[in-house]
Amino acid sequence: MKLFTSKDKLYTAGAVLCLLILWEVVSRAVGASIILPPPGETWQELVRIITYENFWTAVFNTTTRSLIGFTLTFLTALLFAVLAGLWKPLYYLFSPLVVITKAAPPISIILLALIWLGTEKAPVLVGSLVIYPIIYTNIIAGVDNVDHKLIEMAAMYRIGRLRKLLEIYLPSIMPYVLAACSTALGLNLRVVIMTEVLSQPPISMGTSLQTARVFLNTAGVFAWTVVAIALAALFDYSVSTLRKRMEVWK
Amino acid sequence: MEIRMDRTMQKALQITNLAKEFKVGKGVKSLKVYENFSLTVPEKKITCIMGPSGGGKTTLLNLISGLLKPDSGEFKGFAGKTVSYLFQEPRLLPWKTVWQNIDFVSKDIYPKKQRAEIVDKYLKMVDLYDFRDYWPEKLSGGMKQRVSIARAFVFPSDLLLMDEPFKGLDLQLKISLMDSFAALWQQDLRTVIFVTHDLDEALYLGDEIYVLSGLPARVNKSLQVKIPRGERRYGEGKLKELKEEWLADYHDLIFPPERENNG
Numbered sequence: 001m002k003l004f005t006s007k008d009k010l011y012t013a014g015a016v017l018c019l020l021i022l023w024e025v026v027s028r029a030v031g032a033s034i035i036l037p038p039p040g041e042t043w044q045e046l047v048r049i050i051t052y053e054n055f056w057t058a059v060f061n062t063t064t065r066s067l068i069g070f071t072l073t074f075l076t077a078l079l080f081a082v083l084a085g086l087w088k089p090l091y092y093l094f095s096p097l098v099v100i101t102k103a104a105p106p107i108s109i110i111l112l113a114l115i116w117l118g119t120e121k122a123p124v125l126v127g128s129l130v131i132y133p134i135i136y137t138n139i140i141a142g143v144d145n146v147d148h149k150l151i152e153m154a155a156m157y158r159i160g161r162l163r164k165l166l167e168i169y170l171p172s173i174m175p176y177v178l179a180a181c182s183t184a185l186g187l188n189l190r191v192v193i194m195t196e197v198l199s200q201p202p203i204s205m206g207t208s209l210q211t212a213r214v215f216l217n218t219a220g221v222f223a224w225t226v227v228a229i230a231l232a233a234l235f236d237y238s239v240s241t242l243r244k245r246m247e248v249w250k
Numbered sequence: 251m252e253i254r255m256d257r258t259m260q261k262a263l264q265i266t267n268l269a270k271e272f273k274v275g276k277g278v279k280s281l282k283v284y285e286n287f288s289l290t291v292p293e294k295k296i297t298c299i300m301g302p303s304g305g306g307k308t309t310l311l312n313l314i315s316g317l318l319k320p321d322s323g324e325f326k327g328f329a330g331k332t333v334s335y336l337f338q339e340p341r342l343l344p345w346k347t348v349w350q351n352i353d354f355v356s357k358d359i360y361p362k363k364q365r366a367e368i369v370d371k372y373l374k375m376v377d378l379y380d381f382r383d384y385w386p387e388k389l390s391g392g393m394k395q396r397v398s399i400a401r402a403f404v405f406p407s408d409l410l411l412m413d414e415p416f417k418g419l420d421l422q423l424k425i426s427l428m429d430s431f432a433a434l435w436q437q438d439l440r441t442v443i444f445v446t447h448d449l450d451e452a453l454y455l456g457d458e459i460y461v462l463s464g465l466p467a468r469v470n471k472s473l474q475v476k477i478p479r480g481e482r483r484y485g486e487g488k489l490k491e492l493k494e495e496w497l498a499d500y501h502d503l504i505f506p507p508e509r510e511n512n513g
Contacts, residue, residue, distance in 0.1 A: 149337070149339065149341055150341060150343060152317065152341075153335070153337070153341040155317070156315060156317075156333060156334070156335045157334070157354075157355040157401075157405055158332070158358075159354070159355070159358070160358065163357070163358075167343070167346075167354065168343065171343070171345040174345075248385075249344055249345045249346075249385040249386075249387060250344075250387065
Protein backbone atom coordinates (compact mmCIF):
# COMPACT_ATOMS: atom_id res chain seq x y z
CA MET A 1 0.00 0.00 0.00
CA LYS A 2 1.26 3.46 -0.84
CA LEU A 3 1.51 5.73 2.16
CA PHE A 4 0.92 8.95 0.26
CA THR A 5 -1.13 9.48 -2.84
CA SER A 6 -0.44 12.28 -5.27
CA LYS A 7 -3.52 14.04 -3.87
CA ASP A 8 -1.88 14.04 -0.43
CA LYS A 9 1.25 15.55 -1.95
CA LEU A 10 -0.80 18.32 -3.50
CA TYR A 11 -2.40 19.15 -0.15
CA THR A 12 1.01 19.18 1.55
CA ALA A 13 2.40 21.57 -1.08
CA GLY A 14 -0.63 23.82 -0.55
CA ALA A 15 -0.07 23.82 3.22
CA VAL A 16 3.60 24.76 2.78
CA LEU A 17 2.63 27.59 0.45
CA CYS A 18 0.10 28.91 3.00
CA LEU A 19 2.76 28.82 5.69
CA LEU A 20 5.23 30.77 3.50
CA ILE A 21 2.61 33.40 2.74
CA LEU A 22 1.76 33.71 6.44
CA TRP A 23 5.48 34.02 7.25
CA GLU A 24 5.88 36.82 4.66
CA VAL A 25 2.79 38.67 5.91
CA VAL A 26 3.75 38.48 9.61
CA SER A 27 7.33 39.50 8.92
CA ARG A 28 6.14 42.56 6.96
CA ALA A 29 3.80 43.45 9.86
CA VAL A 30 6.65 43.13 12.36
CA GLY A 31 8.86 45.14 10.02
CA ALA A 32 12.16 44.22 11.69
CA SER A 33 14.21 41.44 10.13
CA ILE A 34 16.23 41.10 13.33
CA ILE A 35 13.08 39.71 14.96
CA LEU A 36 11.46 37.89 12.05
CA PRO A 37 13.35 37.92 8.73
CA PRO A 38 11.14 37.42 5.66
CA PRO A 39 11.43 34.16 3.64
CA GLY A 40 13.37 35.90 0.86
CA GLU A 41 16.10 37.12 3.18
CA THR A 42 16.31 33.71 4.84
CA TRP A 43 16.75 32.14 1.41
CA GLN A 44 19.59 34.55 0.54
CA GLU A 45 21.24 33.78 3.87
CA LEU A 46 20.83 30.06 3.21
CA VAL A 47 22.59 30.42 -0.15
CA ARG A 48 25.34 32.45 1.55
CA ILE A 49 26.03 29.87 4.29
CA ILE A 50 26.00 26.97 1.84
CA THR A 51 28.74 28.60 -0.20
CA TYR A 52 30.67 29.45 2.96
CA GLU A 53 33.82 27.31 3.14
CA ASN A 54 33.10 25.64 6.49
CA PHE A 55 29.48 24.76 5.70
CA TRP A 56 30.02 21.15 4.67
CA THR A 57 32.53 20.58 7.48
CA ALA A 58 29.95 21.82 9.98
CA VAL A 59 27.23 19.60 8.53
CA PHE A 60 29.63 16.67 8.37
CA ASN A 61 30.81 17.07 11.97
CA THR A 62 27.29 17.31 13.34
CA THR A 63 26.03 14.41 11.22
CA THR A 64 28.96 12.24 12.26
CA ARG A 65 28.41 13.03 15.93
CA SER A 66 24.75 12.29 15.56
CA LEU A 67 25.21 9.01 13.69
CA ILE A 68 28.00 7.66 15.90
CA GLY A 69 25.93 8.37 19.00
CA PHE A 70 22.87 6.85 17.43
CA THR A 71 24.61 3.68 16.27
CA LEU A 72 26.31 3.01 19.61
CA THR A 73 23.11 3.70 21.53
CA PHE A 74 21.02 1.61 19.19
CA LEU A 75 23.27 -1.44 19.45
CA THR A 76 23.52 -1.15 23.24
CA ALA A 77 19.77 -0.70 23.63
CA LEU A 78 19.04 -3.63 21.29
CA LEU A 79 21.37 -5.96 23.16
CA PHE A 80 20.12 -4.95 26.61
CA ALA A 81 16.47 -4.93 25.64
CA VAL A 82 16.58 -8.40 24.08
CA LEU A 83 18.45 -9.78 27.10
CA ALA A 84 16.06 -8.04 29.52
CA GLY A 85 13.06 -9.19 27.52
CA LEU A 86 14.19 -12.80 27.68
CA TRP A 87 15.47 -12.76 31.26
CA LYS A 88 13.36 -10.91 33.86
CA PRO A 89 16.01 -10.22 36.56
CA LEU A 90 17.95 -8.14 34.07
CA TYR A 91 14.79 -6.23 33.23
CA TYR A 92 14.37 -5.22 36.88
CA LEU A 93 18.05 -4.33 37.15
CA PHE A 94 17.80 -1.94 34.19
CA SER A 95 14.45 -0.38 34.99
CA PRO A 96 15.61 2.30 37.51
CA LEU A 97 18.31 3.40 35.05
CA VAL A 98 15.72 3.77 32.33
CA VAL A 99 13.40 5.72 34.61
CA ILE A 100 16.23 8.08 35.60
CA THR A 101 17.39 8.79 32.05
CA LYS A 102 13.78 9.27 30.98
CA ALA A 103 12.95 11.70 33.81
CA ALA A 104 16.20 13.70 34.04
CA PRO A 105 15.92 17.16 32.41
CA PRO A 106 18.08 17.23 29.26
CA ILE A 107 19.79 20.38 30.51
CA SER A 108 21.11 18.50 33.60
CA ILE A 109 22.48 15.84 31.32
CA ILE A 110 24.07 18.54 29.14
CA LEU A 111 25.75 20.20 32.11
CA LEU A 112 27.05 16.91 33.46
CA ALA A 113 28.29 15.84 30.02
CA LEU A 114 30.14 19.16 29.70
CA ILE A 115 31.75 18.60 33.08
CA TRP A 116 32.73 15.01 32.30
CA LEU A 117 33.66 15.21 28.63
CA GLY A 118 35.16 17.74 26.23
CA THR A 119 33.15 20.02 23.97
CA GLU A 120 33.29 17.55 21.07
CA LYS A 121 32.15 14.43 22.87
CA ALA A 122 29.52 15.96 25.15
CA PRO A 123 26.86 16.27 22.40
CA VAL A 124 27.26 12.55 21.56
CA LEU A 125 26.68 11.50 25.17
CA VAL A 126 23.70 13.79 25.65
CA GLY A 127 22.02 12.58 22.47
CA SER A 128 22.62 8.96 23.50
CA LEU A 129 21.15 9.41 26.95
CA VAL A 130 18.06 11.09 25.58
CA ILE A 131 17.30 8.45 22.95
CA TYR A 132 18.39 5.36 24.89
CA PRO A 133 15.14 4.97 26.88
CA ILE A 134 13.04 5.45 23.74
CA ILE A 135 14.80 2.69 21.81
CA TYR A 136 15.05 0.42 24.83
CA THR A 137 11.39 0.62 25.87
CA ASN A 138 10.20 0.20 22.28
CA ILE A 139 12.22 -2.97 21.81
CA ILE A 140 11.05 -4.32 25.20
CA ALA A 141 7.47 -3.77 24.02
CA GLY A 142 8.36 -5.65 20.83
CA VAL A 143 9.77 -8.61 22.76
CA ASP A 144 6.64 -8.68 24.95
CA ASN A 145 4.44 -8.77 21.87
CA VAL A 146 6.11 -11.72 20.17
CA ASP A 147 3.33 -14.15 19.22
CA HIS A 148 3.62 -16.96 21.76
CA LYS A 149 1.76 -19.26 19.37
CA LEU A 150 4.69 -19.08 16.97
CA ILE A 151 7.11 -19.78 19.82
CA GLU A 152 4.98 -22.77 20.80
CA MET A 153 5.04 -24.00 17.21
CA ALA A 154 8.83 -23.65 17.10
CA ALA A 155 9.17 -25.53 20.39
CA MET A 156 7.03 -28.32 18.97
CA TYR A 157 9.33 -28.65 15.98
CA ARG A 158 12.36 -28.59 18.26
CA ILE A 159 13.86 -25.40 16.89
CA GLY A 160 16.98 -24.36 18.84
CA ARG A 161 17.31 -21.21 20.93
CA LEU A 162 19.55 -19.33 18.54
CA ARG A 163 17.29 -20.01 15.56
CA LYS A 164 14.23 -18.99 17.56
CA LEU A 165 16.00 -15.72 18.39
CA LEU A 166 17.09 -15.01 14.82
CA GLU A 167 14.08 -16.30 12.91
CA ILE A 168 11.17 -15.48 15.23
CA TYR A 169 12.12 -12.91 17.87
CA LEU A 170 14.17 -10.58 15.67
CA PRO A 171 11.72 -10.38 12.75
CA SER A 172 8.82 -9.88 15.21
CA ILE A 173 10.49 -6.99 16.99
CA MET A 174 11.73 -5.42 13.74
CA PRO A 175 8.68 -3.12 13.28
CA TYR A 176 9.17 -1.83 16.84
CA VAL A 177 12.89 -1.35 16.24
CA LEU A 178 12.29 0.61 13.05
CA ALA A 179 9.59 2.77 14.65
CA ALA A 180 12.00 3.55 17.48
CA CYS A 181 14.74 4.38 14.97
CA SER A 182 12.64 6.83 13.07
CA THR A 183 11.76 8.74 16.27
CA ALA A 184 15.22 8.49 17.81
CA LEU A 185 17.26 9.48 14.77
CA GLY A 186 15.56 12.89 14.40
CA LEU A 187 15.42 13.58 18.12
CA ASN A 188 19.10 12.69 18.47
CA LEU A 189 20.04 15.20 15.76
CA ARG A 190 18.08 17.96 17.50
CA VAL A 191 19.63 17.19 20.89
CA VAL A 192 23.15 17.04 19.43
CA ILE A 193 22.68 20.47 17.83
CA MET A 194 21.26 21.86 21.08
CA THR A 195 24.26 20.60 23.04
CA GLU A 196 26.63 21.97 20.39
CA VAL A 197 25.08 25.41 20.89
CA LEU A 198 26.08 25.21 24.55
CA SER A 199 29.37 23.32 24.27
CA GLN A 200 30.74 25.15 21.18
CA PRO A 201 32.88 22.54 19.45
CA PRO A 202 35.15 24.15 16.76
CA ILE A 203 33.07 23.71 13.57
CA SER A 204 29.51 22.43 13.86
CA MET A 205 25.93 23.30 13.09
CA GLY A 206 25.23 24.17 16.73
CA THR A 207 28.25 26.45 16.89
CA SER A 208 27.18 28.16 13.65
CA LEU A 209 23.69 28.73 15.07
CA GLN A 210 25.15 30.28 18.19
CA THR A 211 27.52 32.46 16.16
CA ALA A 212 24.62 33.74 14.05
CA ARG A 213 22.69 34.57 17.22
CA VAL A 214 25.65 36.40 18.77
CA PHE A 215 25.96 38.60 15.65
CA LEU A 216 22.18 39.27 15.78
CA ASN A 217 21.96 37.54 12.40
CA THR A 218 18.43 36.19 12.81
CA ALA A 219 18.23 35.24 9.13
CA GLY A 220 21.34 33.09 9.79
CA VAL A 221 19.55 31.32 12.68
CA PHE A 222 16.64 30.67 10.37
CA ALA A 223 18.90 29.44 7.57
CA TRP A 224 20.76 26.97 9.82
CA THR A 225 17.40 25.78 11.12
CA VAL A 226 16.33 25.04 7.56
CA VAL A 227 19.53 23.02 7.09
CA ALA A 228 18.81 21.07 10.28
CA ILE A 229 15.25 20.33 9.12
CA ALA A 230 16.53 19.15 5.73
CA LEU A 231 19.01 16.84 7.44
CA ALA A 232 16.29 15.43 9.72
CA ALA A 233 14.07 14.85 6.67
CA LEU A 234 16.91 12.97 4.97
CA PHE A 235 17.32 10.74 8.05
CA ASP A 236 13.60 10.10 8.14
CA TYR A 237 13.52 9.24 4.46
CA SER A 238 16.35 6.71 4.90
CA VAL A 239 14.54 4.94 7.74
CA SER A 240 11.25 4.78 5.90
CA THR A 241 12.98 3.37 2.80
CA LEU A 242 14.65 0.76 4.98
CA ARG A 243 11.28 0.02 6.55
CA LYS A 244 9.65 -0.63 3.20
CA ARG A 245 12.50 -2.93 2.21
CA MET A 246 12.38 -4.95 5.41
CA GLU A 247 8.64 -5.35 5.56
CA VAL A 248 8.00 -6.53 2.03
CA TRP A 249 5.98 -9.42 3.42
CA LYS A 250 3.32 -7.14 4.84
CA MET B 251 -1.78 -70.78 8.55
CA GLU B 252 -3.77 -67.67 8.91
CA ILE B 253 -2.56 -65.28 11.54
CA ARG B 254 -5.26 -63.16 13.05
CA MET B 255 -4.19 -59.74 14.19
CA ASP B 256 -6.14 -59.16 17.32
CA ARG B 257 -6.62 -55.55 18.37
CA THR B 258 -4.89 -56.17 21.65
CA MET B 259 -1.84 -57.50 19.78
CA GLN B 260 -1.44 -54.37 17.75
CA LYS B 261 1.38 -52.01 18.76
CA ALA B 262 -0.11 -49.17 20.71
CA LEU B 263 0.70 -46.18 22.84
CA GLN B 264 -0.82 -46.24 26.27
CA ILE B 265 -1.91 -43.47 28.60
CA THR B 266 -2.73 -44.69 32.11
CA ASN B 267 -4.07 -43.02 35.24
CA LEU B 268 -3.63 -39.53 33.87
CA ALA B 269 -4.52 -36.68 36.21
CA LYS B 270 -4.46 -32.96 35.53
CA GLU B 271 -6.17 -30.10 37.29
CA PHE B 272 -6.18 -26.36 36.69
CA LYS B 273 -6.60 -23.37 38.97
CA VAL B 274 -9.57 -21.56 37.52
CA GLY B 275 -10.10 -18.71 39.94
CA LYS B 276 -9.48 -17.28 43.36
CA GLY B 277 -10.90 -19.36 46.19
CA VAL B 278 -12.51 -21.77 43.73
CA LYS B 279 -11.79 -25.48 43.77
CA SER B 280 -9.34 -26.47 41.04
CA LEU B 281 -10.95 -27.88 37.95
CA LYS B 282 -10.14 -31.56 37.53
CA VAL B 283 -9.93 -32.04 33.79
CA TYR B 284 -8.46 -35.53 34.02
CA GLU B 285 -8.53 -38.06 36.83
CA ASN B 286 -7.75 -41.77 36.50
CA PHE B 287 -7.94 -41.34 32.76
CA SER B 288 -6.66 -44.06 30.46
CA LEU B 289 -6.51 -44.27 26.70
CA THR B 290 -4.98 -46.57 24.11
CA VAL B 291 -3.72 -45.09 20.87
CA PRO B 292 -2.95 -47.65 18.13
CA GLU B 293 0.22 -46.90 16.19
CA LYS B 294 0.11 -45.85 12.54
CA LYS B 295 -3.63 -45.33 12.73
CA ILE B 296 -5.79 -42.24 12.94
CA THR B 297 -7.39 -41.97 16.36
CA CYS B 298 -10.11 -39.36 16.72
CA ILE B 299 -10.96 -37.72 20.01
CA MET B 300 -14.45 -36.24 20.04
CA GLY B 301 -16.16 -34.35 22.78
CA PRO B 302 -17.76 -31.07 23.77
CA SER B 303 -15.73 -27.88 23.76
CA GLY B 304 -14.08 -27.19 27.08
CA GLY B 305 -13.99 -30.94 27.62
CA GLY B 306 -10.24 -31.25 27.78
CA LYS B 307 -9.48 -32.30 24.20
CA THR B 308 -6.81 -29.67 23.58
CA THR B 309 -5.45 -30.25 27.09
CA LEU B 310 -4.96 -33.91 26.20
CA LEU B 311 -2.93 -33.01 23.09
CA ASN B 312 -0.86 -30.54 25.09
CA LEU B 313 -0.16 -33.21 27.71
CA ILE B 314 0.87 -35.69 25.03
CA SER B 315 3.11 -33.19 23.25
CA GLY B 316 4.74 -32.06 26.49
CA LEU B 317 3.51 -28.47 26.26
CA LEU B 318 1.76 -29.21 29.57
CA LYS B 319 3.02 -31.39 32.41
CA PRO B 320 0.55 -33.87 33.91
CA ASP B 321 -0.01 -33.93 37.69
CA SER B 322 0.41 -37.69 37.50
CA GLY B 323 0.02 -40.52 35.05
CA GLU B 324 2.01 -42.71 32.75
CA PHE B 325 2.64 -42.33 29.04
CA LYS B 326 3.79 -45.72 27.78
CA GLY B 327 5.49 -45.78 24.40
CA PHE B 328 5.57 -41.99 24.03
CA ALA B 329 9.14 -41.49 25.28
CA GLY B 330 11.55 -40.32 22.60
CA LYS B 331 8.80 -39.92 20.00
CA THR B 332 8.96 -36.76 17.94
CA VAL B 333 5.77 -34.80 17.45
CA SER B 334 4.27 -32.69 14.68
CA TYR B 335 1.31 -30.54 15.53
CA LEU B 336 -1.46 -29.18 13.34
CA PHE B 337 -3.05 -26.28 15.17
CA GLN B 338 -6.41 -24.67 14.61
CA GLU B 339 -4.54 -21.77 13.04
CA PRO B 340 -1.79 -22.39 10.47
CA ARG B 341 0.84 -20.63 12.62
CA LEU B 342 3.09 -19.67 9.71
CA LEU B 343 5.90 -17.17 10.05
CA PRO B 344 4.66 -14.11 8.12
CA TRP B 345 8.18 -12.98 7.19
CA LYS B 346 9.06 -16.28 5.50
CA THR B 347 7.75 -17.45 2.15
CA VAL B 348 5.69 -20.62 1.80
CA TRP B 349 8.84 -22.55 0.89
CA GLN B 350 10.88 -21.10 3.74
CA ASN B 351 8.09 -21.81 6.21
CA ILE B 352 8.22 -25.50 5.42
CA ASP B 353 11.99 -25.54 5.23
CA PHE B 354 12.00 -23.94 8.70
CA VAL B 355 11.30 -27.30 10.38
CA SER B 356 13.70 -29.37 8.24
CA LYS B 357 16.76 -27.10 8.43
CA ASP B 358 18.34 -28.86 11.40
CA ILE B 359 17.46 -32.33 10.21
CA TYR B 360 18.42 -32.90 6.58
CA PRO B 361 21.44 -31.78 4.51
CA LYS B 362 20.73 -28.82 2.25
CA LYS B 363 20.19 -30.65 -1.04
CA GLN B 364 17.91 -33.30 0.40
CA ARG B 365 15.96 -30.58 2.20
CA ALA B 366 15.16 -28.82 -1.04
CA GLU B 367 13.93 -32.08 -2.58
CA ILE B 368 11.75 -32.94 0.39
CA VAL B 369 10.20 -29.48 0.66
CA ASP B 370 9.51 -29.40 -3.10
CA LYS B 371 7.95 -32.86 -2.98
CA TYR B 372 5.52 -32.00 -0.21
CA LEU B 373 4.68 -28.63 -1.74
CA LYS B 374 3.70 -30.46 -4.92
CA MET B 375 1.64 -32.93 -2.95
CA VAL B 376 -0.45 -30.18 -1.38
CA ASP B 377 -0.70 -28.40 -4.74
CA LEU B 378 1.17 -25.32 -3.66
CA TYR B 379 4.37 -25.63 -5.68
CA ASP B 380 3.42 -22.64 -7.82
CA PHE B 381 2.97 -20.58 -4.69
CA ARG B 382 6.31 -21.46 -3.11
CA ASP B 383 7.62 -17.89 -3.16
CA TYR B 384 4.44 -16.27 -1.83
CA TRP B 385 4.23 -14.58 1.54
CA PRO B 386 1.63 -16.36 3.74
CA GLU B 387 -0.30 -13.10 3.98
CA LYS B 388 -1.12 -13.36 0.28
CA LEU B 389 -2.68 -16.83 0.58
CA SER B 390 -6.24 -17.80 1.43
CA GLY B 391 -7.02 -19.46 4.77
CA GLY B 392 -7.27 -22.90 3.21
CA MET B 393 -3.94 -22.53 1.40
CA LYS B 394 -2.26 -21.47 4.60
CA GLN B 395 -3.59 -24.54 6.36
CA ARG B 396 -2.29 -26.71 3.50
CA VAL B 397 1.17 -25.19 4.05
CA SER B 398 0.96 -26.15 7.70
CA ILE B 399 -0.10 -29.70 6.76
CA ALA B 400 2.91 -29.99 4.46
CA ARG B 401 5.11 -28.64 7.23
CA ALA B 402 3.79 -31.23 9.68
CA PHE B 403 4.69 -34.03 7.26
CA VAL B 404 8.10 -32.64 6.28
CA PHE B 405 9.08 -32.83 9.92
CA PRO B 406 10.00 -36.48 10.51
CA SER B 407 7.69 -37.09 13.44
CA ASP B 408 6.39 -40.35 14.84
CA LEU B 409 3.29 -38.74 16.20
CA LEU B 410 1.02 -36.21 14.54
CA LEU B 411 -1.34 -34.28 16.78
CA MET B 412 -4.19 -32.38 15.17
CA ASP B 413 -6.30 -29.85 17.06
CA GLU B 414 -9.39 -29.19 14.91
CA PRO B 415 -7.33 -28.02 11.92
CA PHE B 416 -10.39 -28.10 9.62
CA LYS B 417 -12.64 -26.07 11.88
CA GLY B 418 -14.42 -23.06 10.45
CA LEU B 419 -13.69 -23.87 6.80
CA ASP B 420 -16.44 -24.22 4.22
CA LEU B 421 -17.40 -27.76 3.33
CA GLN B 422 -15.71 -27.99 -0.06
CA LEU B 423 -12.45 -26.61 1.27
CA LYS B 424 -12.65 -28.85 4.31
CA ILE B 425 -13.02 -31.96 2.17
CA SER B 426 -10.19 -30.94 -0.15
CA LEU B 427 -7.91 -30.29 2.84
CA MET B 428 -8.83 -33.60 4.43
CA ASP B 429 -8.09 -35.31 1.10
CA SER B 430 -4.69 -33.61 0.93
CA PHE B 431 -4.06 -34.76 4.44
CA ALA B 432 -5.21 -38.33 3.78
CA ALA B 433 -3.06 -38.58 0.64
CA LEU B 434 0.04 -37.50 2.54
CA TRP B 435 -0.77 -39.79 5.42
CA GLN B 436 -1.29 -42.87 3.26
CA GLN B 437 2.21 -42.45 1.80
CA ASP B 438 3.74 -41.97 5.19
CA LEU B 439 1.76 -43.69 7.93
CA ARG B 440 2.12 -41.93 11.23
CA THR B 441 0.32 -42.29 14.50
CA VAL B 442 -2.29 -39.57 14.37
CA ILE B 443 -4.38 -38.19 17.21
CA PHE B 444 -7.10 -36.04 15.70
CA VAL B 445 -9.21 -33.86 17.96
CA THR B 446 -12.53 -32.75 16.50
CA HIS B 447 -16.07 -32.00 17.55
CA ASP B 448 -17.42 -32.98 14.15
CA LEU B 449 -18.63 -36.57 13.76
CA ASP B 450 -18.46 -36.38 9.94
CA GLU B 451 -14.78 -35.43 10.05
CA ALA B 452 -14.06 -38.24 12.47
CA LEU B 453 -15.89 -40.76 10.29
CA TYR B 454 -14.13 -39.58 7.16
CA LEU B 455 -10.58 -39.80 8.49
CA GLY B 456 -10.66 -41.95 11.60
CA ASP B 457 -9.87 -45.59 12.35
CA GLU B 458 -10.76 -45.35 15.98
CA ILE B 459 -13.10 -42.80 17.54
CA TYR B 460 -13.15 -42.05 21.23
CA VAL B 461 -15.96 -39.94 22.58
CA LEU B 462 -15.04 -38.03 25.74
CA SER B 463 -17.53 -36.48 28.10
CA GLY B 464 -17.84 -34.93 31.52
CA LEU B 465 -15.25 -33.31 33.76
CA PRO B 466 -13.05 -34.98 34.80
CA ALA B 467 -13.19 -36.36 31.29
CA ARG B 468 -13.66 -40.02 30.62
CA VAL B 469 -14.02 -42.11 27.48
CA ASN B 470 -17.74 -42.44 27.05
CA LYS B 471 -17.74 -44.54 23.93
CA SER B 472 -15.20 -46.09 21.63
CA LEU B 473 -16.15 -46.74 18.03
CA GLN B 474 -14.32 -48.07 15.02
CA VAL B 475 -14.63 -47.19 11.38
CA LYS B 476 -13.84 -50.29 9.32
CA ILE B 477 -14.80 -48.96 5.91
CA PRO B 478 -11.67 -48.75 3.68
CA ARG B 479 -10.58 -45.17 3.04
CA GLY B 480 -11.06 -45.49 -0.71
CA GLU B 481 -14.76 -46.15 -0.22
CA ARG B 482 -15.44 -43.29 2.14
CA ARG B 483 -17.35 -40.28 0.88
CA TYR B 484 -17.74 -37.34 3.20
CA GLY B 485 -21.16 -37.33 4.86
CA GLU B 486 -22.59 -39.72 2.27
CA GLY B 487 -23.15 -43.38 1.46
CA LYS B 488 -21.73 -45.89 3.89
CA LEU B 489 -20.49 -43.17 6.23
CA LYS B 490 -23.95 -41.70 6.38
CA GLU B 491 -25.46 -45.09 7.17
CA LEU B 492 -22.89 -45.70 9.88
CA LYS B 493 -23.51 -42.26 11.34
CA GLU B 494 -27.27 -42.80 11.43
CA GLU B 495 -26.83 -46.21 13.00
CA TRP B 496 -24.56 -44.80 15.71
CA LEU B 497 -26.74 -41.80 16.38
CA ALA B 498 -29.77 -44.07 16.77
CA ASP B 499 -27.92 -46.19 19.30
CA TYR B 500 -25.71 -43.72 21.14
CA HIS B 501 -26.95 -40.21 20.39
CA ASP B 502 -26.76 -39.10 24.01
CA LEU B 503 -23.27 -40.51 24.42
CA ILE B 504 -21.91 -38.75 21.36
CA PHE B 505 -23.79 -35.52 21.94
CA PRO B 506 -24.48 -35.46 25.68
CA PRO B 507 -27.27 -33.06 26.70
CA GLU B 508 -25.89 -29.72 27.98
CA ARG B 509 -25.32 -29.81 31.68
CA GLU B 510 -26.03 -26.77 33.82
CA ASN B 511 -22.75 -25.98 35.49
CA ASN B 512 -23.94 -24.92 38.91
CA GLY B 513 -21.07 -26.39 40.84
